[in-house]
Amino acid sequence: MSNPVSGLPESSDFVSRIGMTEDSLVFRERNRCSEDPWDTVDIKPNIEALERGAGLYLSCYDMLLTEDAAWVVKVSEGSTALAVPMNRMESREEPEQCPVIDSQEHGLSPGLEGQMEDRSLEQVQSMVVGEVLKDIETACKLLNITPDPTEWNTGNVQKWMLWTEHLYRLPHAGKAFQEVTGKDLCAMSEEEFRQRSPLCGDTLYAHLDIWKSAAWMKERCSAVDTKATGCEELWSEADSSCSGQPIHLWQFLRELLLKPHNYGRCIRWLNKEKGIFKIEDSAHVARLWGLRKNRPAMNYDKLSRSIRQYYKKGIIRKPDVSQRLVYQFVHPI
């Protein structure tokens, strides 16, 4: 494993791969499976990434599918790929968000310590993959699309584009991909992406690559092993909204609340036990709801009206001490 710093690719390449999380998917897969995992697949995993060092995967993971992607753009404009902004560092609380684990970096010699490092590395990678898959699954539910991009119709592609642009605050490029099916999209090269969208084509391509890898993994997991190996577990996150029925607003809000890593900046619990939550960014939450329901004109005025309809039904109410943008689930989780 090379030093994650000295082993860095060009920063533009690094950024174009938006954290190379598809590489971490691949890495995890290789660790999981004893047989050669990818000699029969057509989605070519990026093996060279394995040489880049685990620290990168972890630091990059933080970029993936999170609300705050603005800094990704900043990194692309700057010089140092690992320039993780301070606010991100300060917000790290969970161990799986540890940015860099590299035994060489810390001067450890190979041996028992190295093995332990490897094991914990494997665990962290496993968590990373799990989070990635969960995030993709959540996005699928929110957008009402299938996780496999090759199955998308042109509308699904547009939704995914909008979503990705929105999530990572990319300039709007959906127009450049109008009338493109998922199959066409998946067949496009990175260069074609860049041609269609000079500003963010590479980023969109990298994200699609992650989705393709995840779909490939899912496909492979269910084909190779039908027993619960952990792979399925990653995809079977218990959730109330997978019944095929249109999602209710209260379910949607709860899903956002259950994903603080992704949505904590726009909606969060004030008191989870009591079901009290606060909408921190009303416009943002409304846009997400509009995306989910295919209602581009959705805004907080309308969303809040829908929330207020829940008062009579006893689903959501205002807390005892009423505050702006604060609501309470009548029956907390």
Next chain:
DNA sequence: TAGAAGGATATGT
């Protein structure tokens, strides 16, 4: 000025 409350009506399933 944004948000809260709730009436009236339209819309999609």
Next chain:
DNA sequence: ACATATCCTTCTA
């Protein structure tokens, strides 16, 4: 029928 979506007026911090 149901769950919003949309539009509206009035009130409040």
